[in-house]
Amino acid sequence: MxxxxxxxxxxxxxxxxxxxxxxxxxxxxxxxxxxxxxxxxxxxxxxxxxxxxxxxxxxxxxxxxxxxxxxxxxxxxxxxxxxxxxxxxxxxxxxxxxxxxxxxxxxxxVPFSEIRLLAEAELGAPLETVFASVEETPIAAASLGQAHRAKLLAGNAEDTGLSSVVFKVQRPGIDxxxxxxxxxxxxxxxxxxxxxxxxxxxxxxxxxxxxxxxxxEEIDYLNEAANSERFAADFAGDQRVTVPGVVWERTTRRVLTLEDVTAIKITDTESLRMAGIDPATVAPVFASVMFDQLFTNGFFHADPHPGNIFVTPIAGASGERPWKLTFIDFGMMGEVPPKTRSGLRKLLIAAASRDGKGLVSAISDVGVLMPSADTAELQRAMTQLFSRFGGMGFAELRDVDPREFRDFGSEFGAVIRSLPFQLPENFLLIIRAMSLTSGVCSSLDARFNLWDSVEPYAAQLLRDERGNIVNDVASQALDAATVALRLPKRLDGLINQIEDGALEVGNRRLERQMERLIVTARRAVAALVFGALLIAGSVVRADDAVLGNVLMILSVIPLVHGLWSGRRRRP
Structure with missing residues (x-):
């Protein structure tokens, strides 16, 4: 074109x-x-x-x-x-x-006449032959496209299992x-x-x-459709989340046809109450789902504003949560690389424990701060932030003297702007996602405290990190044990070669040095295994007292062996 x-x-x-x-x-x-x-x-x-x-x-x-x-x-x-x-x-x-x-x-x-021309050019047929009906009044108009409700033809509806769909079309000329x-x-x-x-x-x-x-990526609707299916796969079997199905037969790079999943807008508290849903119960679930995307899946919705999330009641359901969160509009998605995700986990744990120094260290690990940055002032500001406002909910923050906010914000902002830093790839999207998450949760419940959702999630991450530490220590202990078993034999073999004349060396002093080397190696390996088992036991003991005690008791064996090693001399 x-x-x-x-x-x-x-x-x-x-x-x-x-x-x-x-x-x-x-x-x-x-x-x-x-x-x-x-x-x-x-x-x-x-x-x-x-x-x-x-x-x-x-x-x-x-x-x-x-x-x-x-x-x-x-x-x-x-x-x-x-x-x-x-x-x-x-x-x-x-x-x-x-x-x-x-x-x-x-x-x-955009006038529907212009939308019609573009859609028919993309689909290669008049809309009347593609859909049973299309509503000319858009349900949403955005900067890059707009959406209309439509009905699939009977044959398509039978094949896809869908009837009502949302017909999303790019603004003409937007590319x-x-x-x-x-x-x-x-x-x-x-x-x-x-x-x-x-x-x-x-x-x-x-x-x-x-x-x-x-x-x-946002103006490629094939990319958005693929993002939708990937997001759905991440939450397959999760009773908290649902995602609209894609009608691929009616989707191109400029036209996207999705299952119509319109329900209660997440911030429409009045409609939620009329449906028997307490808005205060929605906030922590939404926060938890966003945390899963950012810190576990590594693939997250980067534009979770209220228009993109619905609360969908489940007909005939009973129990603690007879509703689901429905996400739409997957044009703006972000990915968190494993290294960045590890740094974010440390950051979340530090924030949950109100550790200003740890938070700054995690920010550095993520790659936000340049190596030349002087973090002393930032650590001081973070410590003050946690000591004064840490743990407060939105309602409590509203009661704080505005002048205090203004003074602290001015000082804190000056510190932030004075530091040399650059956000890593996709970090802007992470900040945007978390900012919108906080705003949505606060509108659902003025008393909502983000820390209440962060702390249990951070505790779980901390348990996971402990598990990783135990695995690392166990691996190191196994490697050390292997070295401990192989090294004396290899050194003995070397001495035997010297004694048999396989090597032209006849220095008795060298033999004594080799014997001392064997003793030193045995002691070093024994000390390493002792330390590894002791650390592993102390870490595991917090969650499993029996296993932790066993590991700590076993650490005595390499300790005794290391102390005893060398007392027996070769004849």
């Missing part, structure tokens, strides 16, 4: 042609970069820092407001850029992030707009990377690369 054809099919309102759009984005960026250079770099150098400091917050809000207006007018990927910026609490000041929240809710719908926007962003990223003030704090080209990859 050519560029002209795409725009005849229909373009995002206000997008204009590609060249005009590209130039407009660059003009906006260049002007605001020039203003920032003047106030943040030039004026301080000539001794007028007070002029820059005096109205910095106002300038930041003004920039965010202008970008907000630009994003709403241009639509497309600019909406995503605004959302991306609103989540960069590590890089951008709060005056910017607060203004850009909620951009997704302001996206206008061209994404290409243009990414080209403009790469250009701006090149400018920013030459500014030391920015490059010292963030790898902008890397951030844009991460953003580009996520955006391109």
């Amino acid at each position: 050519t560029l002209d054809r795409r725009h005849r099919v229909g373009a995002t309102p206000g997008a204009g042609d590609a060249r005009t759009r590209y130039r407009r984005i660059l003009r906006f960026a260049s002007w605001n970069l020039a203003v920032t250079w003047w106030f943040e770099l030039f004026l301080p150098r000539v001794g007028l820092r007070w002029v820059s400091d005096r109205n910095r917050a106002q300038r930041m809000r003004g920039f965010a407001k202008r970008f907000h207006d630009l994003a709403v007018e241009l639509g497309g990927l600019m909406i995503k850029v605004g959302q991306f910026m609103s989540s960069r609490l590590d890089v951008l000041p709060p005056e910017i992030t607060a203004e850009l929240e909620g951009l997704q809710d302001e996206v206008p719908a 061209t707009i994404v290409d243009v926007d990414l080209a403009a962003l790469r250009k701006v990223g090149g400018w920013l990377s030459r500014i030391r003030l920015v490059s010292d704090r963030a790898d902008v080209p890397a951030l844009i690369k991460e953003f580009a990859q996520t955006s391109l």
Whole structure:
């Protein structure tokens, strides 16, 4: 499909042609970069820092407001850029992030006539021959596409076992707009990377690369369908979670047809109560499911806002939880590599135990802090954070004096922004997922305390880590025992070769040195096995007293052997 054809099919309102759009984005960026250079770099150098400091917050809000207006007018990927910026609490000041929240809710719908043209071109047939019916009023309009309800034809419904479906279609021309926007962003990223003030704090080209990859994956509905099935496989047999089925026969790269699983929006507390569901019981289950994705599965929903999660009552079910959480929209997914997942586990355990120093150490292990970072101030800030606000629920935090929040937030934010760090791959998505999780849980229950969900999960992780330690110690003990059994025999063999003349060595002093080496080796191996068994016993004893005591008693054997070794001399 050519560029002209795409725009005849229909373009995002206000997008204009590609060249005009590209130039407009660059003009906006260049002007605001020039203003920032003047106030943040030039004026301080000539001794007028007070002029820059005096109205910095106002300038930041003004920039965010202008970008907000630009994003709403241009639509497309600019909406995503605004959302991306609103989540960069590590890089951008709060005056910017607060203004850009909620951009997704302001996206206008595309006329159904344009949606119809694109869908029929993708499916290769009129909609009337593909679906029994399609509702022209969208149930959701997003920056990259919009969704309509539909009914499958009788034959398809019988084959798939589905009748009601959601018919999701890309905004016409969105792939061209994404290409243009990414080209403009790469250009701006090149400018920013030459500014030391920015490059010292963030790898902008890397951030844009991460953003580009996520955006391109979102406009490939075949990728989203595959993500949906992978997510469903991760929770197969889990009674807490359900996922809509994919109608592959009616799915292409630009069209996605899914089972209609619309139910009660997770934050619609009034509807939940009418259905006999206590919202306070939903919050910890949702938090636990998100923890499983992040810390166990390593494949997580990166956009769990309230519109993407339903609470689905189970007809005729009885028991503790007669409902399920239904996840939809798997365009924005994240993966946590095993190394990062291990670091996140340590971070979660440190957070649950209110260990500020351990938390900073875990952050370093994850790769967030650069090796040159001085963590003393961050450790102090984290310790203060835990001692003052650790363990508080949302309702308790609302009772704290706002001035205390403001003062602490200002100091804590200054510490964070002064540190040289760069978020690893996908870490932005992790932060976004956890932030949305916390917000959803708090809206379900104002008294919800995230620590109540974190602590039992962290305790389980700690037990798992202990198990890993025991396995490691046992492996080391086995290796040490193998060495202990083989080394004396090999050394004896070497001495025999010397005695038999197989080696042309006839130095009695060497023989005595070899004997001492055997004794030293035996003692060293015995000490290693003793320490391994003693550590393993002390770790296991917390969960299994009998096994722990047995291991600790067995550790005496290599200890005695090591002390006795060498007392008998070769004749």
